[in-house]
Amino acid sequence: MAARSLRRGHPLSRAVGVSVPAGAPPATSQVLPTIRKPAGGGKRDQLGSLLFLAPAAIWLLAITIYPVIATFRNSLYDENAASYVGLSNYKAIFSTASILVNFRNNVIWVVIFPFVVTFLGLVFAVLTERIRWSTAFKTIIFMPIVFSATASALIWRTIFDLDPHIGMVNAAVQTVSDWVNPPGLYPVNVSAGQTAAALASTGLSPGPSGSLQSSSTAAAGDTVQLGLIGISATTLQVVGAQTAIVPTPSSGAISGLVYRDFSPSNPTVRGQVFPDEVGLPGLRLTLLRGDGTSVTSTATDQHGDFRFDNVGSGSFRVQIDAKNFGSGFTGIFWLGSQSVTPTSHLSQTAQALLSVPLVDLAMIVAYLWMWAGFAMVVIGAGLTSLNRELLEAGRVDGATEGQIFRRITMPLLSPVLVVVLVTMIINVLKIFDIILNMAPGSSQGDASTLALAMFNDGFTGGIHSGLSSALAVILFLLVIPAMISNLRRIRG
């Protein structure tokens, strides 16, 4: 046990990790006084240092201080930054539902992302420390950070695409779903607003659970003609449909035809079997008694014809089974703005504030992929500079690995974890590019954050510099606490 843990972790980094904190404070305390107290120091030297500072100070004034002040000023002015309007921009921000949505999204990001990414970073850091090929794993996990956020957003936009032929996630779900629940020969895409009932054209009515049934009853010796519409030319090719043959009655049997009730020569006439209409092959049919119990089943032939022999007495209905119309899986709209929390019973403002659009979660997944590597590397660096003797002491005292992780590693790592957490909070408060590039246009409004709203109001379309500046000021105020916390940590 002890030998293994010695091998683990780099001897070199451990040596560095120990020597820096030990050596650094004396070094600074020796060097600094010699700088602060030059021989015969006076006003001339102060002037000299000011001169040296001037370029940087002017630069800072020009590109940081001035814009900050100008933004504060503009936030109190109208859309053209022309006339003073007091706090009305701020009032508008806090009273308009479509702007409050931006706050909600910032909250969703801040509540979920920093914690999950820190947790993932910790898991990856601990795990990669303990496995072979850890460099390869670390490289793979770290790699996304080198891609531009725009490129990553476009990659993930494709991964989450609605069409299973394009989107990887939907393709994966489709593979499983279609295996469990295979699509029928005549698929009806329910999620695209289609229904089996809409296919019923002639002699058919909607039956239970997505099936279709003949509208009138039939007895032995009768013929039945059932017309369906909305069958595409592509489907006809796939099933190999041939010209419809009107059935002839045969004694003791119910014979019939299921045909495509669309004649190219009479495109608007229904309910009539024209010579250029085709039968629909391969449809699974069930013969039902008047009380709905099934008698027997069959399928239509290449001409759409079917026959139930020796049905006996009584009246029957013919059912076209629901499984003929199974559409299979047609894709989940991961990037849509539909809420994952049930909010439809709430008022509109409450809906805007409390709903969690699915697209937010999809984008958080993409952003985790981008930043987990960064968290892993920072936490991993903290991990390697841990004082191993404490861990060894724990093990000698008989602590389990789980206890060591919870009681020793975590407390020792907590400063690093907090830095990662706070950095990520700042990061997602300013979140912008991934939303602009990953959310489809129709979800942009529901996925927008303060930073994106600031950009849209200030730089695209009808520009409102006052509103945009006010949003920038609010964002600035929100980031300040996190910034101060991080600065303190760096100083301490």
Place this chain on the structure above:
Amino acid sequence: MKPKFLPMAVMGGLLLAACGTSGTTSSSSSAQGGSVTLWAEWSSGEQNAFQGALQPFQTQTGTTVNYASKGSNIDTVLEAAVSGGAPPDVALIPDPGTLQTLAKQGSIKELTSIVGSLSSNYGSAWNTLASYNGKLYGVWFKGANKNTIWYNPAEFAAASISKPPTTWEELIQDAATLKAAGVTPFSLCTDVGWPVADFWQNIYLKTAGADKYNALSAHTVKWTDSTVTTAFTTMAQLVGTPSNLAGGLQGSLSNAYPACVDKVFPKAGAQPQAAMVFEGDFVSLEITGNSKNYTPGTTGAGGAACTTDPSKTPCYNFFDFPAPSANSANKSAIQGAGDVAVMLKDTPQSEALIKYLAGPDGAAIWAHLGGFASPNNKVPASAYPDPVGKGIAQALVGASSFVFSLDDLQGTWEKNMWQDLLNFVKDSSSSSISAIQAKMDQEATAGLGH
């Protein structure tokens, strides 16, 4: 409808043969030598085409045209140049609002006497749009047409629809026929909302008319007005039924702009998922960009039948956005955009250039290169390289009234308007419509300040 069009086109052609030449000669004789500065928004390919169109003017008059491209914010640049005291001689601006502003300031010259009889090259809708206080201040050189619904002729053929709809009712009927044939009627462009706005504005224009349209744009008609409700409910007849739309509601909401066109005019290797898509004349660039095989009109390359397969002989065509039959008075009202030439300095050279731009010769040259339509009725139909370009220009020339996109005139609440229209697509029930109308009216009041 159809047989009526043909004689009109023939008559237009005859008229042009009579007047076109005289228009040219009168413009070329007045100025000799010198130079004229000209600003417009066009750069790169469009700039080359435009400069090609100016070539005859330069050779005939010996005047050098110093062209400068000012990009899409030419309005701002021009207004700044005017107040800075260094405007160009002539400018082409994409916004009639700017023309009004400049005319009011007295920064542009009245053209009534300079253009003279050449003003008859334009329909009254166009001359009105280029006038301030009843006096002519501009001549239209280029027009863009948003009155276009694009369809895949092979998909119409699959449903045996032999001619495209001419009224809104026929469009709804054709949608039902397409569905019966198993063809999804429409691919709805949503993007961030601007294509929905273009769609809705067309319907408002067709149902309420141009006067109401302009009044709504200025917010002198409220968004809670019954005409607005009518436009919403009319649009819901098509958009409110998800099975009319490729991919249903979700599929529509995932449509960024060119992707919705690709569903009707796919690249090689895919099949069309819908028969029609609405957007302006610029859609043709996207279609031909998807595959060079796409032939304008209703016959494929080499006279073959149109195919749905883009790798064979696919076609593309458009029909004019239809009006409900009860509103047939508005059927030739057109939403679009355009570039109007205004004169900022009165020199012989700039007068000659204005006359040249009001004549058909320059426009005919650019028209021949494609991607261009002129509202000038003297530009011969034969100048357009294909039936689609010809049809787009004919609609512009014959416009009974012409309006610019309303959303672009809404200032800061434009993006709210787009979002509201997206919300309408998501829920087009009557309660949703009235809630959206109330919200839009509040936003318009806040955005426009009245």
